[in-house]
Amino acid sequence: MKAEIITIGDELLNGQVVDTNSAWIAQRMGELHIPVVHITSISDKAYAIKKALQQAEERADVIIMTGGLGPTRDDITKAAVADYFGTTLVRNEAVLAHVQEIFHRSGRKHMPAMNIGQADVLANATVLFNDFGTAPGMAVGHNGKYFAFLPGVPFEMKFLMDNRVLPMLRDTYKSDVFIYNTYLMTVGIGESHLAEQLADIEDTLPSFISLAYLPRIGMVRLRFTGEGTDMEALTSLTNSVKEQVVERVKDHVVSVDNRSFEEVLVQTFTDTGVTLSTAESCTGGSISARITAVPGASQMFQGAAVVYSNRAKIDVLGVLPDTLTQYGAVSEPTVKEMAEGARRVFGTDYAIATSGIAGPGGGTETKPVGTVCIAVAGKSETRTQTFHFKNDRAINIERTVVAGLTMLWDILK
């Protein structure tokens, strides 16, 4: 059993929109042990849609296609797909009633006439009713393959996958071959140094277990993949390889499951009953936004002060004007006072503070773009460090976020 994802839209091909749907769908398919073998983004053109369906049918058993089901004229997927299957579109009264209800529930009195066309569905399809939008999904069985056609709007697609497509696939398809993935997240060590430390373990890996290095800014995620028919033995063997690796590089391991760094931090803080706040200049609230995106963060996170101006650093966090004058806003003494100020103002056990020159403007001879100072204040000490990043604004902000979280992780240990 193999799956393929086709996403439709000129906005994907011209780079206006990043295709996040495919990764989400692939994760869900993985949970059903149906590996995605191919992801394709194509144009809103009938020939491109038909050609992609034909090639996908040669490679995969389950084909998920998203996009081009909206009410506007640039949405041509339904007509192209009907042509591919040699079928027609028919008005479905139940869908029409559903579309009207969705419209009225959103509080709008008037439904534009073009939305009526959304009730036209493939004659050979099972309708996948969409509770979150006016475009219905459709499922088609054809040549022994399963096709799902879904809207491209992410939360509508997700609703239809979770409530219509995946339950059906779960019931229908059972695979003999299991794929077991397990993850490990490391910080503070580069990809090749990590690989060097693990060389002998990789040398002795059985052929059905593979190890992949997934580097990101400031961290490397390791993926251990086992593939075989005996789920239990496979899981146990893959896990034992992973345990060897954890033992080898344990100082760098922040997560032994598929959780993100910030999820691990939120959990650790919550479990130990300690609290966090942040004082952010160059990161502009990104550390706080990252932490508070985790459900349940409100127990351990008390607040953040984003202090772009010197005045705010003084007024909100109690940074001494003398410190700013003598050392400047981007300095270890300043971030130390910011972190300690955040601990005091928000009444937390720990605080992270950042100040730096993210760029592209603001650099000087002595403090070029990429100069960043970070402090982490804990119960008994405050640690500070200065970093020299380069690259562009977005990367400098991201590096600062990860470096700050890594310093927090180190002080917690």
Next chain:
Amino acid sequence: MKAEIITIGDELLNGQVVDTNSAWIAQRMGELHIPVVHITSISDKAYAIKKALQQAEERADVIIMTGGLGPTRDDITKAAVADYFGTTLVRNEAVLAHVQEIFHRSGRKHMPAMNIGQADVLANATVLFNDFGTAPGMAVGHNGKYFAFLPGVPFEMKFLMDNRVLPMLRDTYKSDVFIYNTYLMTVGIGESHLAEQLADIEDTLPSFISLAYLPRIGMVRLRFTGEGTDMEALTSLTNSVKEQVVERVKDHVVSVDNRSFEEVLVQTFTDTGVTLSTAESCTGGSISARITAVPGASQMFQGAAVVYSNRAKIDVLGVLPDTLTQYGAVSEPTVKEMAEGARRVFGTDYAIATSGIAGPGGGTETKPVGTVCIAVAGKSETRTQTFHFKNDRAINIERTVVAGLTMLWDILK
């Protein structure tokens, strides 16, 4: 002239990583008027790499392939590509010296032996020296087509595209057909209502101009595309269609170019010399992070208070304890005091405040998950509004960010 992008990596196919490289590359190719017609993500397997190259060669003239060039064993792109071209890998001493220099510049004394292999390049390739990492890129001309092989790490890939690949393409390929894209961003109106208002304009569009609706949470971007050989006439005609549309829906238009909503806001604030701060509860710093991601935001943005706890709302922003007791943290009176507190604390002309139940926990009978109150304080008035969102935490946070920025935009007008 057409281009195709192939991204390699099992982490893309299992959904662990979202492919953001393709959108970035596609934008850059668009600037050279070389449209991307196909984007494919494939596995780290030799047969998948070779098959994808073969299919791409049938469709496109320029093929950009990223990923699998690292030093670890899961990186097999070079060997597979050498096989595809019927060539070999040869050790390149200049590349080796470059890899060693990159390594030593990063401050590490010891270079793992596996990095030596990164100096092995395709015998038929031009080396694309990588200033930001140890994996060199390679360019190959084959059957009249141009192939570039680049690392998957985004900032290395971007460096090589901008400094090695694009200058070469710009010099070599000149297309007769121009594609002109221009954009318009609207907020506060749904896709089909927008389309209904524009129906007669769409009816009279010439065949070489197309209009696409790109809905996002809380906003719809419109793309006008003109395609033809006379660049000047094309640009002028496409722009005149766009002007008609702007005139028709002007109350909803926030941007008439390709800038984001927050870029427009930063520019507007900077141009008029006014300042902004935020007081964020449920958005956790996301509004601040969004604003401060824009270069130059430090002129107009003074700071943010992320106040998750009631204590922080009182201590940092001066919210009255009575207000919290009587109306609760998620209420219009509370966000009004938060916004006015932020204006006072940060000394700004405007402030946005948010408080809500983002979920999944924390909902009650009277204030279910998705209940969000937003206030925008300006010089002479503070406006408040209550929203009832649904869906999940991430979507509720995103909707709140966009609703807050939209309220700010409205008060500015």
